Amino acid sequence: MSFLLNVDTGEDKYLYIQNAKKALGENPDFAIRKIVVPGGEITLLFLKSMADRNEIAKQIIEPISKQNEHFNFETLKNKILLCPEMEHTNLNKYIDDILDNKTVLIYDNQALCIDLEKYPGRTPTEPPTSPNIHGPREGFVEGIKSNMCLIRKRLPTKNLRIEELVVGRETKTKINIIYLKNIASKKVVNEIIKKIKRIDIDGVIDSYYISDFLKHKPYSLFEQVGFQEKPDIVVAKMLEGRVAILVDGSPIVLTLPYMVFEDFQSSNDYYTNYIYVNLIRIIRTIGLLIATVIPGTYLSIRLYSYKVLPINYIITIANSTKNLPFTPFLEIVFILLLFQVLYEVSLRLPQYLGLATSIVGALVLGDTGVKAGLISPPGVIIVAVSIMAIYTVPAQASTLTVLRTIFVVLGATVGLVGITCGVIYIVNYVNSLNYYDTPYLAPYAPKIVADIKDAMFKKPLIEMRNRPKSIKQNNSVRLGGRK
């Protein structure tokens, strides 16, 4: 190491060095190291913060320092250096290579780009939003190479194809488009590549930045791209004919095409008894309905259609809500606002303050609010149930929260009819979404009988002989050897 640091960095002799200095400016992070060898001089250009100095010493300097005779560039490249990953680079590209965390070696007016990068990264752990009872617990991390490794080790097949793109004028973020050549539709893959190539943005910080460009209706409330945190789920989706998009720096992998019923499925469903899974999926569906329409329906029943309830329930609600200072609508809005504020606070507060927030939220605001006569117990119950139910389909939480607000307004203004009209409008709207040749509400609208075996209900794996027909693909047969 000391050898490396003591090398003289005097006057530049080569165009390579001059250009690099000009391009990168007076950058304390940029290192130029020269090593005198018999009959010449080797120059190393790299970024101190990103290069693995131990590996540079071990794989470049140590072998070179052992040479006592003159050697040419080809000998250096093929016989002396021990680096597993290196390639010839040129004047047009080497500065980008340096910025891409590579070490550039210059000798004999030629340059080599060597991959010896090292940057802080965490090890794959179980993602907080998709915990598993059974099944794999690995989750994606921020490094694209680690994420590729997690996918590749599950798909050691020659059919795995990776298209690498770079997006972001300043961030130069690597994006890998991964698919199985024998399954995924080439048309879908090309459309995705075309859309990503068209992106002209200064920086891509996370995969969400890319997702907006992959949507056909970017202003829509509804998700049009799948977001996954676990490699087992991504691989399962790729086996169904989807395409995965990995973005460097993001632990979220995008999958396309996307259908809404994907979010009703959890990875647990595939590692548990299918009868139990059917029950859970019914509960998720009910949860979705409760989360979205229950507060609005409660309001409409209280305001317009109270005759729906039996007389003793009407009396109970009337007793609980009498003398409230707010109208039913304002009461529900007030409680919803309260819960949403608590939710936002709990997301941002340090963990040790979480308990305190719960106490303040549940006891002070809830119980005291009821006792003070500001809010009614039925209102608190309805809103609390609705907010909890949202997390039966956590991937849709943001969409459902907005929809719930819309239904609250509809229920309060035009009652049950408004809610029914709202539901029809929304279903019709999502039915008009048909991205990457995949209907949004498939397999129910349009009805694709073959795909219903893994939608709202699930059949055992031995029944899933074919890949989903809702997704365009090249090879539909999934389960062979059994008629």
Place this chain on the structure above:
Amino acid sequence: MNKETINCHQFGIIASILLLTLKFTSLPALLYECNNVGGVVSISVIVVINVLFIILLFWLKNKYKNLGIYEILSNGIGTLLTKAIYFIFFVFFIFKLLSIMSDGYGFIRDVVDEEFTRFNFLICFIPVCCALAFSGLRSIGRTAEFFFPYVVVGLIVSIMFSFVPVKLWGIGTLAHGTFSGLFRSITELSFWNGDMLAMLIFIDKIQVDKRQIKRFIFPYVTISFLLVITYLVYYSLYQQTSVFHNNLIYDIVQYAIGTSSGWHMDIFAILIFIICLIIQGGIFIYSARDCVEKIFNYNNKTITLISVIMVLIFTEFLFLDDYLEYVVYARMWLSWFGGFVMLIIPALFCVLTITRGGKNARH
């Protein structure tokens, strides 16, 4: 699949909804007035007539492949007459929309919320129907397909709620009806039928695959069967329910409270009517918009839709001051108009097809 095409299953479901919606409200009571409990026979005959119309559609589809009716008619009778027929269609769909709105508003006021205003109804109904019409036939087909299971379940639940106290087989249905009553019920109330004519407008957008015909038959037969059963239950309850009898479903679920421990959960079953109502409204607005496009050779979707809505709102204020009056008006005047449209236009197609043999088919 093209954005404007529907498959056989969606075709079957749209046909079922067109058959069902306007039969849910005042029609059964009006049939009773004409033919007593022989109204069950009347509705059965209406179902058979609709089946004949479906057969005609399949025949035309087979003869002309992907040719639209505008092309068929203009090749046969000239552009001017075709435009005149499209104008008649347009008027027919506008009055059909008024029927839907009058029945729908009456239903909501009687069943869901008695303080529901006309303004509330308009701001709920028109935007959603417009959204359906604007999103295209494929979206309408898919939306109908999505809600169809709920419609079937809702209908079955509604029948089940009322089934307990009914002595269904003791009503002697056929004995109370007369042939003249049957004839009167069909001719005088013809405007409550003929909704299927809308399918002529988009016949070229239906993808009929012979292997998929059973996917058409299943929903259509199910709904036809449930419709006749619902009428049977209704007539068996007729004397025991309200004196107004504006709504078939409302009447048949009167006993639901007894069978559901005081909960009026029947309201959720009968909300299926609103679903049918809006889907049918969307189909009619879509068809009316298509008529405007063809009449004026103008293809701007937004402008044609706005013009349909303006005409609709104008006629709504003109004719729908009192929805009960509209029933009288429809029975007196629109029956003639409806009868004319429902007989003459299919007959014209038959004549044209037989004489020209579908030789203009686009393969």
